[in-house]
Amino acid sequence: MSLRHAVLGLLAERQASGYDLMKLFETSLANVWPATQSQVYGELGKLAASGLVTVASEGPRGRKEYAITDDGLAELRHWLTETEPDRVRRSEVLLRVFFLGALTPLEATAYLDLEAARAARHHASLEALGGSVDWGDDRLSVHGRLALEYGLRLTAMQEEWAKWAVGQIAARPE
Amino acid sequence: MSLRHAVLGLLAERQASGYDLMKLFETSLANVWPATQSQVYGELGKLAASGLVTVASEGPRGRKEYAITDDGLAELRHWLTETEPDRVRRSEVLLRVFFLGALTPLEATAYLDLEAARAARHHASLEALGGSVDWGDDRLSVHGRLALEYGLRLTAMQEEWAKWAVGQIAARPE
DNA sequence: GTTGACATGTAATTGGTTACATGATTAG
DNA sequence: CTAATCATGTAACCAATTACATGTCAAC
Structure with missing residues (x-):
């Protein structure tokens, strides 16, 4: 709720x-x-x-x-x-990762490449947001910036992970 | 769906x-x-x-x-x-961060400390999972390991971020 | 003989999405 | 005068959660 x-x-x-x-x-x-x-x-x-x-x-x-x-x-x-925050997470992106075995290595790699690119784009758009918004000193801005930093770290992690995962797939003997 | x-x-x-x-x-x-x-x-x-x-x-x-x-x-x-994965994400944990201004700095810090600890615990449990499961060579295991690595990176990021955020709140003049 | 794991289903409720529906005010 | 923005609401549908309900088989 x-x-x-x-x-x-x-x-x-x-x-x-x-x-x-x-x-x-x-x-x-x-x-x-x-x-x-x-x-x-x-x-x-x-x-x-x-x-x-x-x-x-x-x-x-x-x-x-x-x-x-x-x-x-x-x-x-x-x-x-x-009260405790609800921490149940659903990630369709990650769900698909489980089933990449149903695709050719080429297709699987394409999927992860796309995710890497998407994460990079999202990261850039968050950076732009951080630059553009006139962050006041009001409480919402102060804490909004904490959330923004989370987003920056998350998208950076996602890009690195997707690139790493591509490497993992490439390294596997088929 | x-x-x-x-x-x-x-x-x-x-x-x-x-x-x-x-x-x-x-x-x-x-x-x-x-x-x-x-x-x-x-x-x-x-x-x-x-x-x-x-x-x-x-x-x-x-x-x-x-x-x-x-x-x-x-x-x-x-x-x-x-088809494109649905990437809509809801995070109650992060939603609360926006409203930490309604709490005292002490209470806000306690919230973030708890999140850091929770992330660390989750990280440890994922590490244990990686060690215990007999990862076969079947396709689900191979790709499950990719997802597991995502979880490890995510929880590590969350812990670091929460600790950083505590510092940000402490640094603010009240 | 009784406990625990195996095994399948239905019903009620909640939270969220999409689409529909309508109208007032302002700026150019 | 007309387009954009402001402004509020309802209805139908879908996905997920919780609770209820029932019964079988194996091991001890």
Whole structure:
């Protein structure tokens, strides 16, 4: 149930509309917790119903600006300090690696080469992101930078690993 | 729809019952594509209905041994070579990092310390796995080892990153 | 004879995706 | 006046999780 807490976390920083939140999900949280528009609006409704957020003000075009309540802040802190993060991971990229034996060595190598290139591209785009964003001193930026560094290290690792794996396949007698 | 292909991939190696597949999901694929018992049996039924696998033999206790068909093998190869893996990732661990600003520096540091320790433990358990499993020369073992190496590099990176992040938080003026 | 491993299935719920549907305001 | 952006919502579907439900066979 992390979407709930993602919304609470963002609203803990500053109040925002569903539309504002969507932009935050598409930019800062895109690589960490993607969410769709229908999910965000749905969750805001549920959070308001349970009193964790309130409609702070209404604007033009039906805009509703939500603010976190004391209960919401307590729930956010409870989630962060008293509960364990779900660490179940699924990786389709790695799942395919298990089955590369069903391909020719040439095809398998092509797959890993592509993954190496993709990781390198992603790495570059994260570097660009780090350069372009005007990282303020607000708390979200500070911690967003920690997450960005994780992404940089992850993509660097992925590229190296994929290149290594190509070597492993090449080294095998067929 | 990767569960379908995970099952096909395993059956491409050798025929197996739902029960056998479950054990494979719990051991080799646990870190890559977890699946529940009800999922596996359900998927086998659907695969059999669409002709991608067949019941090769029936044994005691209602055991049904499934084998991949030519259509199934073609589908597996199509999936591997003609379709793009879904790369959407969700990380609750990293999501929480974004919101560490809602905690005291002490609490935030405790969170990251715990992640470092967890990564180290996971790394050690993967190393143990690499030592214990009797890695045959079958295709699944060969490629499973590639995935294992990915896990080793990932957990090493995670531990280093978490330690670095603790330093970043400590360095900040509060 | 009873425990543990073998073996298969169904039902309810949750979380996420895609598609549909609608309308207001602003900038050029 | 018209295109882009702002803005909110609903419905159908799919994948995964949890819980329930049942029964067989082998070893001790």
